[in-house]
Amino acid sequence: MPETVTMEVLRYRPEEEVEPTWESFEVPVHSEWMVLDGLNHIKDELDGTLSYRWACRMGVCGSCGMMVNGRPVLTCATYLESLLPGPIRVEPLTGFPVIRDLVGDITDSMEKLSAVKPWIIRDTEKPLEEGEYLQTPEELAEYKQYSMCINCMLCYAACPVYRIDPDFIGPAAIALAQRYNMDSRDEGMQERMDVLSQHEGIWGCTLVGECSEVCPKNVDPAGAIQRYKVSATVDFFKSVLMPWGER
Amino acid sequence: MDHVVHDVLLVGGGGAGLRAALAVAETNPGLSVAVVSKVYPMRSHTVSAEGGAAAVVRPEDSLEAHAYDTISGGDWLCDQDAVEVFVREAPEEMVKLEHWGCPWSRQPDGHIATRSFGGMKIERTWYAADKTGFHMLHALFQTTLSYPPIARYDEWFVTRLLVDEGRCQGVVAVELATGKIQALLAKAVIICSGGGGKVFRFTTNANIKTGDGMALAYRAGVPLKDMEFVQYHPTGLPFTGILITEAARSEGGWLLNKDGHRYLQDYDLGTPQPTPVKRSMELGPRDRLSQAFVGESQAGRAVSTPYGDVVHLDVRHLGEAAIDKKIPFVRELCLKYQKIDPVKEMIPVRPVVHYMMGGIQTDLEGATPLQGLFAAGEVACVSINGANRLGSNSLTELLVFGARAGRAAARFAGSQADPSAALIAQAVDEERRLHRDFLDGSGGSERVSPLRNELQDALEEGAGIYRNEEGLRLAEERIRGLRERFRRVGLDDRSRTFNTEFISALELANLLDLAEVILSSALARKESRGAHQRTDHPERDDDEYLAHTMAYRSDEGTPRIEFAPVTITKWPPGERVYGN
Numbered sequence: 001m002p003e004t005v006t007m008e009v010l011r012y013r014p015e016e017e018v019e020p021t022w023e024s025f026e027v028p029v030h031s032e033w034m035v036l037d038g039l040n041h042i043k044d045e046l047d048g049t050l051s052y053r054w055a056c057r058m059g060v061c062g063s064c065g066m067m068v069n070g071r072p073v074l075t076c077a078t079y080l081e082s083l084l085p086g087p088i089r090v091e092p093l094t095g096f097p098v099i100r101d102l103v104g105d106i107t108d109s110m111e112k113l114s115a116v117k118p119w120i121i122r123d124t125e126k127p128l129e130e131g132e133y134l135q136t137p138e139e140l141a142e143y144k145q146y147s148m149c150i151n152c153m154l155c156y157a158a159c160p161v162y163r164i165d166p167d168f169i170g171p172a173a174i175a176l177a178q179r180y181n182m183d184s185r186d187e188g189m190q191e192r193m194d195v196l197s198q199h200e201g202i203w204g205c206t207l208v209g210e211c212s213e214v215c216p217k218n219v220d221p222a223g224a225i226q227r228y229k230v231s232a233t234v235d236f237f238k239s240v241l242m243p244w245g246e247r
Numbered sequence: 248m249d250h251v252v253h254d255v256l257l258v259g260g261g262g263a264g265l266r267a268a269l270a271v272a273e274t275n276p277g278l279s280v281a282v283v284s285k286v287y288p289m290r291s292h293t294v295s296a297e298g299g300a301a302a303v304v305r306p307e308d309s310l311e312a313h314a315y316d317t318i319s320g321g322d323w324l325c326d327q328d329a330v331e332v333f334v335r336e337a338p339e340e341m342v343k344l345e346h347w348g349c350p351w352s353r354q355p356d357g358h359i360a361t362r363s364f365g366g367m368k369i370e371r372t373w374y375a376a377d378k379t380g381f382h383m384l385h386a387l388f389q390t391t392l393s394y395p396p397i398a399r400y401d402e403w404f405v406t407r408l409l410v411d412e413g414r415c416q417g418v419v420a421v422e423l424a425t426g427k428i429q430a431l432l433a434k435a436v437i438i439c440s441g442g443g444g445k446v447f448r449f450t451t452n453a454n455i456k457t458g459d460g461m462a463l464a465y466r467a468g469v470p471l472k473d474m475e476f477v478q479y480h481p482t483g484l485p486f487t488g489i490l491i492t493e494a495a496r497s498e499g500g501w502l503l504n505k506d507g508h509r510y511l512q513d514y515d516l517g518t519p520q521p522t523p524v525k526r527s528m529e530l531g532p533r534d535r536l537s538q539a540f541v542g543e544s545q546a547g548r549a550v551s552t553p554y555g556d557v558v559h560l561d562v563r564h565l566g567e568a569a570i571d572k573k574i575p576f577v578r579e580l581c582l583k584y585q586k587i588d589p590v591k592e593m594i595p596v597r598p599v600v601h602y603m604m605g606g607i608q609t610d611l612e613g614a615t616p617l618q619g620l621f622a623a624g625e626v627a628c629v630s631i632n633g634a635n636r637l638g639s640n641s642l643t644e645l646l647v648f649g650a651r652a653g654r655a656a657a658r659f660a661g662s663q664a665d666p667s668a669a670l671i672a673q674a675v676d677e678e679r680r681l682h683r684d685f686l687d688g689s690g691g692s693e694r695v696s697p698l699r700n701e702l703q704d705a706l707e708e709g710a711g712i713y714r715n716e717e718g719l720r721l722a723e724e725r726i727r728g729l730r731e732r733f734r735r736v737g738l739d740d741r742s743r744t745f746n747t748e749f750i751s752a753l754e755l756a757n758l759l760d761l762a763e764v765i766l767s768s769a770l771a772r773k774e775s776r777g778a779h780q781r782t783d784h785p786e787r788d789d790d791e792y793l794a795h796t797m798a799y800r801s802d803e804g805t806p807r808i809e810f811a812p813v814t815i816t817k818w819p820p821g822e823r824v825y826g827n
Contacts, residue, residue: 044696048739055453061290100745118389120348132345134357
């Protein structure tokens with residue numbers, strides 16, 4: 001194993017430059033080090049001005065997603081040695097406006113996550129004194145996978161539709177809608193369908209499944225989109241065939 | 248200077264902060280609530296909590312039993328009135344979270360499932376596989392999205408509390424994206440910014456856990472309580488410090504020394520049985536297990552690695568199916584971060600700094616001694632954790648006391664006039680200070696990262712699992728030197744846009760305060776209790792030290808330690824007995 005590797009980092013300092021520029025750093029390689037450790041080495045030892053986000057370093061907070069050699073990954077879960085001999089190219093996540101260096105503006109995708117009403121919706125609330133809603137392990141399993149999303153936004157960076165149609169609500173938001181739709185405690189599916197149906201982009205999704213490919217938590221947003229399309233189609237036919245509104 | 252006004256301001260958007268925000272919104276929907284957080288709320292460190300959250304739910308369990316486990320686990324330093332409130336309100340809070348969509352693991356009939364946890368005599372730990380904190384945080388965050396009055400200031404860093412006429416009425420904060428420094432005024436402020444594990448180098452804590460809220464309150468004259476009590480979790484992965492949840496042991500994992508011996512039997516923790524026995528062996532409390540590790544290491548019975556001595560956590564006998572069902576995240580973390588498969592290999596582990604039992608002094612309503620300022624969660628010390636927190640009590644604590652602080656702050660805010668104009672002048676002063684010390688001028692020669700590393704080493708070496716006067720004094724000396732050098736800190740980065748070096752300098756200032764308080768408190772407590780073990784004072788001394796340390800910031804800027812009484816209601820101090 002070589003002792004060092006070159007990391008090429010895309011820099012963008014809006015107060016100083018109009019265009020992003022590449023900058024190279026030599027970083028030591030240790031078998032335990034992730035790409036994030038390489039970035040931390042740069043920041044702590046070489047150049048304190050490099051900006052990026054990170055927090056947990058255990059793949060669960062979702063902060064440190066970046067493009068590494070052109071692929072969206074969690075940098076805290078990608079070994080440097082898996083990318084040898086380098087150079088290793090690190091860029092901010094595709095599809096998000098860049099604020100500075102490796103920091104993208106995720107406001108748009110955060111608003112999209114909120115738009116699908118990701119909370120339990122019910123006509124009537126069971127009083128707390130009556131205890132929990134019963135939910136069997138099988139019912140839990142129905143939506144569990146979709147509840148594992150860490151909002152790292154890698155799927156947005158990978159999504160070919162979001163890239164050309166910024167109105168597309170996006171893979172994680174649809175998976176999140178399905179997470180609640182399929183929860184036996186929830187009654188809000190129709191409200192969420194109404195939100196999703198305003199987003200024509202869904203039909204542009206070709207189901208190549210890049211989103212599921214890059215998902216670090218196996219949430220399978222592509223599967224969620226497919227399920228949505230089936231329900232939406234059924235919903236559409238119901239509304240056409242049963243115009244008296246039974247749906 | 249720009250300013251905005253809210254009724255209630257949350258500093259921190261983790262579990263406690265979001266629970267508090269929801270409580271404000273529920274108590275008085277007319278109030279404007281804002282959550283100020285240096286990260287997006289779902290990035291908060293609650294997300295990393297794994298094992299579960301304790302609340303009495305089984306018929307054979309009782310509130311008294313939960314209280315007794317908590318108080319004995321805390322080596323009788325808990326305030327028992329707080330513990331009584333905690334165990335009483337815990338079940339309803341947990342059900343509430345269930346109603347808010349938390350995907351708790353279930354029994355076959357659909358009821359909540361529970362698991363055993365260290366130091367708990369009866370199964371009462373609710374769990375969502377082994378990503379409990381993650382699911383709780385996301386359920387809370389997503390629920391806040393349904394409340395339009397809850398505004399958010401994502402990626403804003405609070406630098407100072409604004410206090411006028413003895414009342415906290417807001418904060419000064421930096422917006423990371425733009426570098427804008429602004430006054431956020433409020434009738435009540437609740438600090439829920441979590442702990443400060445980053446004062447040590449080897450920690451389970453996320454990089455963001457720099458004790459910010461504790462330092463803010465301390466500098467505003469509020470005492471920090473019991474700060475010498477730092478919890479080492481017995482099972483962290485070497486090098487990364489990633490936590491391997493206690494659930495691995497509650498599901499039946501064994502701790503083995505280099506000879507394959509279940510060494511906890513040699514430390515008065517019971518006799519080994521093939522299946523887990525509660526309050527015994529691997530299900531003993533964290534302080535005792537971490538201390539036992541030191542014993543093995545010193546006796547040469549640990550395994551040495553480039554990242555220090557380790558022992559082994561063996562879960563292989565549980566089988567692949569049980570591991571994947573009950574502790575899938577343990578397997579994921581081991582595969583990804585340790586390159587081993589716990590189905591086939593033993594997990595190397597060592598004790599790692601995990602939690603601060605101490606924090607901002609509050610009463611049962613989360614109110615601090617400073618009017619208008621409230622606190623809840625790890626940042627606070629109410630205190631239910633005493634000298635040693637039991638695993639799975641902290642997630643419940645942030646619900647119970649986050650909710651209480653939210654309700655109390657809502658009531659308080661409802662009775663207050665608008666914040667005073669005098670605060671703007673203070674905020675302008677703060678802006679000038681930030682420019683003078685960090686952003687403008689020629690800048691000093693000292694850099695942030697070496698100072699931070701040296702601070703962490705000083706604490707690691709002087710205030711670890713075992714302490715003594717000499718080591719603590721030496722660490723104090725080193726911190727004094729670092730504080731002096733910090734005055735000459737210079738930034739490479741003077742820009743306004745997302746300046747993370749600026750933020751890390753402010754975080755380092757917080758860590759320095761925290762380090763001093765931990766060391767002063769540890770020096771003042773000349774006894775051994777729970778997680779605070781003094782080799783020069785090895786016994787618990789109830790005559791002198793059945794008391795809370797209260798660290799006040801003196802006029803010279805150094806900590807002044809006072810003692811305050813512990814509230815005892817029903818459980819007189821006794822022996823801590825573990826083992827079957």
